[in-house]
Amino acid sequence: MSHYSIIHDVTLELRRQIFAGLQATPDVDFQINNMNQDIVLDPPPDAATGSPMLSIFLYHIEPDQHLRNQPYLTPSPESLRYPPFPLQLHYLITPLDSEQEQNQLLLGRIIQLFHDNPLLTSINGVPLDNSFGGSSAEIRIMMETLSLEELSRIWYALNSVYQLSITYIVRVVTIDSLRPESAAHRITELQAVVGSKGKTG
Secondary structure: OOOOOHHEEEEHHHHHHHHHHHHHOOOOOOOOOOHHHHEEEEOOOOOOOOOEEEEEEEEEEOHHHHHHHOOEEEEEEEEEEEEOEEEEEEEEEEEOOOOOHHHHHHHHHHHHHHHHOOOEEEEOOOEEEOOHHOOOEEEEEEEEEOOHHHHHHHHOOOOOOOOOOOOEEEEEEEEEOOOOOEEOOOOOOOOOOOOOOOOOO
């Protein structure tokens, strides 16, 4: 079941995967040794406390329109369940090193990581379920195509000057309803009434 904490859980899983991917990069030391301190979830302008190397900021959440109006689910032939709410999560990933060369290496490795591993099939080692049949048991990570103007608007909203960054969409993240299951009222018998035209004579 997709708990309401799934947004938070997906964000932490992205951080875990990025940290593991950077740690496993051969012949390169990105100076990222403490996951929680070096990779922060704050917006980049607020990430100056300490010396973080990377910001993963969830900047926008929206409904997934392709799955927004799902029919009721049927966990059993006798019951119906209200469908889950499907979401897309938008992340701004910003390297924070003072050296631009290092920032470009960080972004290149992250792009490579999610190019090779575009699916989340588990969170913190626990496999995803299928949300009572409402979606597939996987979440896709896709690089978002934004123009420089669109990116600049994000930075303007953050009240900060533009920095080199990339954005990703994570979809479909579903939150299951807590509404109780209801009885399914199925048609068990179909009767047809065939009429005939009256005869005159």
